[in-house]
Amino acid sequence: MAYSAMSGNGTTAGDDPLQTAVWRLRSRACWTDAAALLPRDTPRAALQRAVLMIERCLYTERGWAEAEDALRTAEALAHSDEERGAAACERGQLAYAATLHGVRDRADEARAALGRAAALVPPGTPGRALLDFRRGLLAENLTHSPQAARAAYRRAHAGATAHADPLLLSFTWRHLAGLALRDGELAEARHGFAESLRIREELGYLVGTAPALASLAETESEPEASRLLEEARRLFRLLGGVPTWLARQLTPPTPGAATA
Numbered sequence: 001m002a003y004s005a006m007s008g009n010g011t012t013a014g015d016d017p018l019q020t021a022v023w024r025l026r027s028r029a030c031w032t033d034a035a036a037l038l039p040r041d042t043p044r045a046a047l048q049r050a051v052l053m054i055e056r057c058l059y060t061e062r063g064w065a066e067a068e069d070a071l072r073t074a075e076a077l078a079h080s081d082e083e084r085g086a087a088a089c090e091r092g093q094l095a096y097a098a099t100l101h102g103v104r105d106r107a108d109e110a111r112a113a114l115g116r117a118a119a120l121v122p123p124g125t126p127g128r129a130l131l132d133f134r135r136g137l138l139a140e141n142l143t144h145s146p147q148a149a150r151a152a153y154r155r156a157h158a159g160a161t162a163h164a165d166p167l168l169l170s171f172t173w174r175h176l177a178g179l180a181l182r183d184g185e186l187a188e189a190r191h192g193f194a195e196s197l198r199i200r201e202e203l204g205y206l207v208g209t210a211p212a213l214a215s216l217a218e219t220e221s222e223p224e225a226s227r228l229l230e231e232a233r234r235l236f237r238l239l240g241g242v243p244t245w246l247a248r249q250l251t252p253p254t255p256g257a258a259t260a
Contacts, residue, residue: 022048029207029242031056032063035070043083046074050090058097059207059243067094082127085120088113089131096134100141101245107142114138129159129168136175150179170199170208174215181218190219207242210235214249 018037025034031052038045053067071090078084092113095106114135121127136152139145157172159165177192197212199205210232217228233250241247 022052024204026052026055027203027205027207029059029239032066043074043077043079046070046077047083047086047090050074050087054090054094054097057094057101061101061103061244064098064103081120082125085117085131086127088117088120089127089134092117092138093134096138096142107138110138110142124159124162126159126163126165129156129163129165132156132159133168133172133175140175140179146179146182150176153179166199166203167205170196170203170205170212173199174212177215186219190216193219206235207239210239210250211243211246214246 022034022037025031025037035049035052038049040046050067050070050073053063053070056063057067071087071094074090075084075087078087092110095110095113098104098106099110114131117127117131118135121131132152133156136149136156139152140149153172153176156168157176160168160172173192174196177189177196180192181189193212193216197209197216200208200212213228213232213235217225217232220228229250232246236242236246236250
């Protein structure tokens with residue numbers, strides 16, 4: 001399956017040893033090292049390498065040229081509709097990440113790429129669940145349409161549940177909870193963030209655990225909120241300040257500084 005690289009392969013006992021090694025490095029923010037383990041001459045490996053390099057961009061705000069090179073290789077090696085659809089989905093994710101981080105406005109490219117993916121990836125497949133999630137990201141963060149985002153996240157959540165994709169479920173729980181928090185639904189948000197954190201801890205997805213802890217802290221009262229934030233800071237430091245965008249949320253306020 002072309003999309004298995006995006007589904008947390010290597011996270012359970014009995015998985016392919018190569019995928020287990022790749023997952024362990026990926027989960028610890030060692031995307032380049034993980035990519036170096038993969039063979040270079042198959043569509044699946046090329047796609048997985050692109051996935052790793054694009055995730056690195058999203059979490060570190062660097063490595064854009066390497067991600068582009070990896071993605072072009074995956075696009076060139078793709079032959080089936082599934083492979084082409086998976087590569088188009090990654091093209092959309094890279095364009096989304098570049099837009100989100102202010103590198104360059106590639107929103108139109110992201111929409112077009114995800115549209116191509118939608119024409120190639122059949123409904124009811126694992127790849128469709130990931131595609132729905134990424135369309136939700138565009139709706140939430142680029143077009144600022146929370147209703148469309150919620151609908152897309154719910155489709156992705158149902159697909160991830162049907163295909164037993166825990167990593168994607170951790171993302172759908174997290175983003176649905178974020179929308180609930182925006183709407184003032186505190187109990188629903190707390191439940192979603194807690195589920196996301198639980199899954200990521202079970203998978204050993206360290207690079208995604210600090211954001212999950214920080215999000216859950218937003219829904220908790222003291223002293224639990226401070227405990228969660230301190231644990232998030234510990235993991236953030238352990239991983240060398242990744243994800244970079246979490247720094248603002250985890251930086252303690254300067255004593256005596258004015259607050260908005």
